């Protein structure tokens with residue numbers, strides 16, 4: 620059951636806005652403490668864990684343990700207790716690589732992470748900050764070509780305007796690889812594009 624317990628579960632806040640992705644295991648812990656309800660992927664009705672077990676397995680995969688059997692949750696909604704707040708996404712190289720999907724934001728080519736560098740759109744030496752809005756992934760070649768200039772000065776065009784991701788890059792990975800269809804109604808379409816899905 621260990622792999623099944625690691626599967627991703629979409630976490631909605633009490634306003635039914637997606638805020639996080641957690642594991643089935645953690646979702647069960649939250650539901651057992653009455654901090655969250657399991658959401659039926661068909662009717663979107665929230666269920667307490669006891670209701671959920673009683674409900675049986677309707678559409679999803681079966682989760683079995685020695686003590687109980689139930690449908691594996693795909694979505695949970697938090698109650699008043701909001702211990703899984705929206706998380707600010709740390710600006711760091713790893714998350715930038717995820718945001719820009721290993722793609723040089725000037726030439727559009729994908730490279731291995733070690734073939735990439737962080738480019739300050741407005742150069743650091745000219746007061747450009749090191750943050751989500753001023754940094755992009757660039758290959759060494761484009762970075763060298765741009766040098767100490769703005770894209771306009773270097774006559775280089777950015778693929779897209781750099782932005783602060785509102786979504787956990789960790790989620791983006793799940794979104795591409797392993798997103799249950801039941802999540803679709805809760806995830807803004809633009810977000811899926813950002814995540815590189817479809």
Ligand SMILES: [Zn+2]
Nearest residue numbers: 723726758761
């Ligand atoms: Zn490039």
